[in-house]
Amino acid sequence: MTFDDFLQAFFSVEILQQAWPILWAGLLNTLLLSVVVVPLGFIGGLVLALLGTVHSRWVRWPLIAWVDLFRSLPPLVLLVFVYAGLPFAGLEVNALTAVAIGFFLNTGAYYGEILRAGIESVPRGQVEAARCTGLTTAQAMLHVVLPQAVRNVLPDLISNTLEVVKLTSIASVVAMPELLFQARQAQSVTYNATPIMAAAVIYFILLWPVVRLLSRLENRQLAGRR
Amino acid sequence: MSNWDRFLDSFFNARVAAEYLPKIIEGFWLTILLAACIILAGVAAGLALAVLRSLGIRVLNWAIIFVVDLFRALPPLVIIALLYFGLPAAGLSLSGFAAAWLALSLVLMAFTEEIFWAGITAVPKGQWEAARSTGLGFLDTFTLVVLPQAVRMVIPPLTNRTIAITKGTALASVVAVQEILGAAQAGVSFSFNPTPLTLGAVAYLVLFLPVVILGRWVETRFAWKR
Amino acid sequence: MPAQRGAIVEARGIHKHFGGLHVLKGVDLAVRERELVFVIGPSGSGKSTLLRCLNRLEEPSDGSITVDGIDMLDRRTDINKARQRIGMVFQSFNLYPHMTALGNVALALRRVQGMSRAAAEAKARQALERVHLADRSGHYPGQLSGGQQQRVAIARAIALEPRVMLFDEPTSALDPELVGGVLAAMRELRESGMTMVVVSHEMGFARAAADRVVFMDGGRIVEEGPPEAIFGNPQQERTRAFIGQITRH
Numbered sequence: 037m038t039f040d041d042f043l044q045a046f047f048s049v050e051i052l053q054q055a056w057p058i059l060w061a062g063l064l065n066t067l068l069l070s071v072v073v074v075p076l077g078f079i080g081g082l083v084l085a086l087l088g089t090v091h092s093r094w095v096r097w098p099l100i101a102w103v104d105l106f107r108s109l110p111p112l113v114l115l116v117f118v119y120a121g122l123p124f125a126g127l128e129v130n131a132l133t134a135v136a137i138g139f140f141l142n143t144g145a146y147y148g149e150i151l152r153a154g155i156e157s158v159p160r161g162q163v164e165a166a167r168c169t170g171l172t173t174a175q176a177m178l179h180v181v182l183p184q185a186v187r188n189v190l191p192d193l194i195s196n197t198l199e200v201v202k203l204t205s206i207a208s209v210v211a212m213p214e215l216l217f218q219a220r221q222a223q224s225v226t227y228n229a230t231p232i233m234a235a236a237v238i239y240f241i242l243l244w245p246v247v248r249l250l251s252r253l254e255n256r257q258l259a260g261r262r
Numbered sequence: 263m264s265n266w267d268r269f270l271d272s273f274f275n276a277r278v279a280a281e282y283l284p285k286i287i288e289g290f291w292l293t294i295l296l297a298a299c300i301i302l303a304g305v306a307a308g309l310a311l312a313v314l315r316s317l318g319i320r321v322l323n324w325a326i327i328f329v330v331d332l333f334r335a336l337p338p339l340v341i342i343a344l345l346y347f348g349l350p351a352a353g354l355s356l357s358g359f360a361a362a363w364l365a366l367s368l369v370l371m372a373f374t375e376e377i378f379w380a381g382i383t384a385v386p387k388g389q390w391e392a393a394r395s396t397g398l399g400f401l402d403t404f405t406l407v408v409l410p411q412a413v414r415m416v417i418p419p420l421t422n423r424t425i426a427i428t429k430g431t432a433l434a435s436v437v438a439v440q441e442i443l444g445a446a447q448a449g450v451s452f453s454f455n456p457t458p459l460t461l462g463a464v465a466y467l468v469l470f471l472p473v474v475i476l477g478r479w480v481e482t483r484f485a486w487k488r
Numbered sequence: 489m490p491a492q493r494g495a496i497v498e499a500r501g502i503h504k505h506f507g508g509l510h511v512l513k514g515v516d517l518a519v520r521e522r523e524l525v526f527v528i529g530p531s532g533s534g535k536s537t538l539l540r541c542l543n544r545l546e547e548p549s550d551g552s553i554t555v556d557g558i559d560m561l562d563r564r565t566d567i568n569k570a571r572q573r574i575g576m577v578f579q580s581f582n583l584y585p586h587m588t589a590l591g592n593v594a595l596a597l598r599r600v601q602g603m604s605r606a607a608a609e610a611k612a613r614q615a616l617e618r619v620h621l622a623d624r625s626g627h628y629p630g631q632l633s634g635g636q637q638q639r640v641a642i643a644r645a646i647a648l649e650p651r652v653m654l655f656d657e658p659t660s661a662l663d664p665e666l667v668g669g670v671l672a673a674m675r676e677l678r679e680s681g682m683t684m685v686v687v688s689h690e691m692g693f694a695r696a697a698a699d700r701v702v703f704m705d706g707g708r709i710v711e712e713g714p715p716e717a718i719f720g721n722p723q724q725e726r727t728r729a730f731i732g733q734i735t736r737h
């Protein structure tokens with residue numbers, strides 16, 4: 037195989053031009069999907085983390101079981117279970133709903149663990165000081181604890197968000213026309229690897245800045261933790 | 263037949279379960295094999311890169327940083343697709359197992375390098391200076407003084423990352439590997455009953471629940487003193 | 489026993505258990521309006537716990553507490569409303585690190601008293617002026633010295649116009665050279681007529697400013713009286729031992 041053959045197989049300008057409209061639509065869907073599932077998972081995680089502050093074993097143990105259950109199941113397994121399984125229970129779900137449910141359960145558990153750690157990292161005195169000035173438990177949580185909690189675990193939150201955006205690629209398995217799915221379609225029509233390569237490059241351009249940022253934040257965090 | 267019976271018949275059908283259990287168990291061992299190969303290759307390669315990086319050769323370090331960033335930014339499923347569907351265009355065919363193994367090993371390598379590097383840089387410079395002043399060489403200083411301190415620091419993040427990436431073995435089902443999810447999906451399409459998916463989910467729980475709980479324990483056991 | 493006349497804080501028969509630990513063993517404490525009561529005692533004597541029971545940061549196991557006519561332990565009492573009448577200053581300042589000095593003082597004014605942003609900030613500025621930190625209102629806690637942080641914490645409490653102020657070892661976490669500014673702010677507060685209960689080891693300040701000194705040991709009040717009496721002529725053996733220990737250095 038010559039170098040030209042290689043270029044033709046993976047970096048064909050001609051193929052890229054043909055496939056571009058399909059890939060572009062896929063990219064938009066990937067972004068749209070991210071804008072749906074990231075807030076959904078975050079809100080789910082926030083609910084779990086707030087429940088985690090309740091000091092009752094009737095809340096605590098079911099919560100830990102819930103979180104560990106959905107951290108143990110691979111996200112793709114959850115997604116397939118929801119998408120291919122629920123119709124047997126008489127619940128017909130479209131691909132987007134299946135993805136939303138699967139991501140809510142999976143990424144919610146992860147965001148939940150991160151936010152819980154964040155809340156636990158805020159010293160007790162902060163709540164006491166707030167309560168002493170007459171703030172209610174909810175007000176103290178909202179104005180005093182949560183802002184600090186989020187700041188303390190910001191690298192973990194960004195890292196998890198990066199993983200969630202990457203994870204949207206599994207929606208291709210249930211025929212959601214996101215970037216990877218579209219690239220696979222284009223590849224199977226053109227018999228050429230350029231569309232998949234292009235999808236990879238798009239992901240990289242999109243997410244590299246986030247990875248760089250994270251790498252800096254994580255190094256600083258680890259150095260500061262000693 | 264009541265709704266409840268229909269539900270049981272769908273998701274917990276004893277006849278279907280008995281029929282497909284052997285397949286799921288085969289998939290279970292295949293998942294473990296794949297996971298073990300990924301962990302071995304990924305952690306070893308990541309550690310090797312981190313050691314190489316500590317040599318401080320500028321051009322080499324740029325290359326390492328780029329490779330690490332690349333595999334942190336790309337979704338694993340995209341890498342698998344590129345290897346499995348793309349490489350044949352270059353006249354190189356990988357089996358689904360090999361493609362999934364290579365892709366996930368590369369991802370784990372990237373995260374491992376990043377985590378180990380952060381751990382190594384977090385060991386104070388004074389440790390290097392103290393060891394070198396007693397006449398220890400670079401390699402001895404690194405392996406006897408710096409690495410042991412770094413390892414302790416990196417265990418919790420490395421454990422969690424390894425668990426997360428190992429769960430990615432389910433992605434291999436996309437490239438026709440009959441690991442747990444692949445076997446379960448095949449079972450569903452043959453039996454037209456979702457019980458194999460239930461078995462698959464249970465198999466993942468059997469495999470990963472102990473690991474997730476172990477990860478929780480490791481996190482508290484090696485908790486950072488803040 | 490009838491309520492002591494003019495008592496603004498009245499705690500009776502306070503017991504506190506932490507698990508198997510009996511930390512407070514029946515403490516009675518009454519504080520009159522405009523009085524400065526100093527609580528001293530060895531560590532573990534229960535003095536901080538007593539203070540934290542007064543605004544129900546700790547739930548007393550038994551007893552009754554009335555502050556400014558409000559039954560603090562009554563389930564029907566709106567504890568958040570009641571707490572606004574009781575300012576508290578902590579050993580570790582507990583300023584909110586994500587808010588400026590002004591933001592720290594204004595938060596409760598806005599969220600609890602429902603003031604507009606402008607009104608709350610104007611009032612917060614006044615409070616900061618009283619502790620001579622008006623020029624630091626835009627600084628974050630991390631940019632202030634420990635002494636300045638503690639004065640912001642005092643401003644945060646007095647902005648709500650409390651009837652009583654509780655100080656829980658307000659200078660223990662400070663470098664010696666920063667203690668003076670905090671004590672000066674407390675003295676000015678005292679001169680403005682604030683009722684204060686202070687747990688502290690600043691004996692010089694106690695001698696100069698306290699109306700009454702309460703000595704606690706082993707979860708009980710051992711002896712109380714005017715500072716001259718407690719420091720100059722303690723009646724109880726345990727008081728004498730403690731005073732001897734802390735004045736030796």
